[in-house]
Amino acid sequence: MTARLIVMDIDSTLINQEVIDLLGEEAGVGEQVAKITERAMRGELDFKQALEERVGLLAGLDESVFERTFERVTFTPGALELVRSAHSKGWKVGVVSGGFHEVADKIVAAAGIDFCLANRLEVVDGKLTGKLAADIVTKESKLIRLLDWAVECGVDMAHTVAIGDGANDIPMIQTAGTGIAFCAKPKTREAAPFAIDERNLMLAMDIILRD
Template sequence: MKDIFTIEIKNDDIHLASYLANIVSSEHNTKAYSHTLTVIGQAITPYLLKGVLDKLINVFSPVSAAFHHLHQQMGDDAIEIRGQVINAKPEQIKSLLGDVSDAYNLDVGLQTSRPSLSEPGLLVMDMDSTVIAIECIDEIAKLAGVGEQVAEVTARAMRGEIAFNDSLTHRVACLEGVPIDHLNQIRDSIPIMPGIQTLLKHLKANNWKLAIASGGFTFFADHLKARLGLDYAISNTLSVKDGHLTGKVEGEIINADVKARTVKALSEKWQIPSRQTVAMGDGANDLVMMAESALGVACHGKPLVNEKADVAVRVGSLHSLLYFLDK
């Protein structure tokens, strides 16, 4: 990994190497840091990086800086800045990071420790609006003519305003009588999120286990497990009779607690240390499994999830998760 001080990068505002050399004293012990600030984006300039650090100047003191080891391999710029957090509470920092992301259209994350890409690990992913770009239940509801009614309940559940079990039971009841052919139509045209294939490819190459834990439905989760080559998938089973949905869910509802149990159970099954576990999602229903994991990643998440997750991908594709991993 090249030292960023030795790389000549210029623009009309400031020379990046000179700027960093000015703010990072050569007398510092580069190993004396408590946090790693990761900055990810397209064509990051010295001006943008200076803006990031200026916004964080009261809470973060840089010690050293370098390009992430995957820098530009996937078409992004990714910079790691190591340093110390000064006189700041976690909630204050999370708010500042959100402001930085909005101001410069970059992804930024501040971590005390990071799972290692080169060691076997476990990634457990939400499905709807995370691995795929839709909420399947909302799409079924549209075809059934109750789209607006169901979508509103979905949105409230993802924001954490109503209990997930209650919201799921209510929404599925609205689907009574929907023919299975409707589900086939949605499954065949399902939009997979940009960056997921790159993310999974790199993790598989480093012997990571990959799983979906979803409050959605087996009809779609099992399809994605096979299509993406995942190791495991758990989701809700829709009751079917005579080729039509009955409006009920069979068995235990896969809620936030079940998702968290899944992370723990799979890590034990595959003998993966807890420090090598990652959970990724977008809704309030994913926060418990994020808390169970060493690294919780919000992906284009609801405001509450961005605030509570360890790091948030607000701008980039799903492969941006890789930049929050160590070597």
């Protein structure tokens, strides 16, 4: 069996929600945050600037918000099946996200995923400061992590798979051996070699196994 690596975006791909939007709702600025998210995902705004603006709106939230937010997350149909199927073949699965480790780590544990790259939120005295605690995950860092994990797993790039929906997923989708736009924004769908327009991640397996 050929060794493979599947790398997915989290928000609106592995899960049905955008975690930053859920956090925005908890802060009472849900609509404002969601509008910025939508524009950033379409590639209309600089991702770094848009993320910093949204995170700033979360200042003052109690860190207990992470558990409440995770409880509202639902996996995309076929997501857990895709991970299980990949593992049954001896493949590795990673996620790269412009979301946050504080929620992403819970998602990864629940799904049994092998690798995770996400942002971190700064918390002081149990409250969110409205700032990020580390370098921002960008389209470039998503691509770099795909390349790094492929080397770590001993997987040839021709046997890597990248799945995502937003503009910041385009570089990894175009670089992977199999790049899939999943229920994606127009710009991402146009850039991807393959596209899935139905919210069922198991459909990716048909594309991956086509050769």
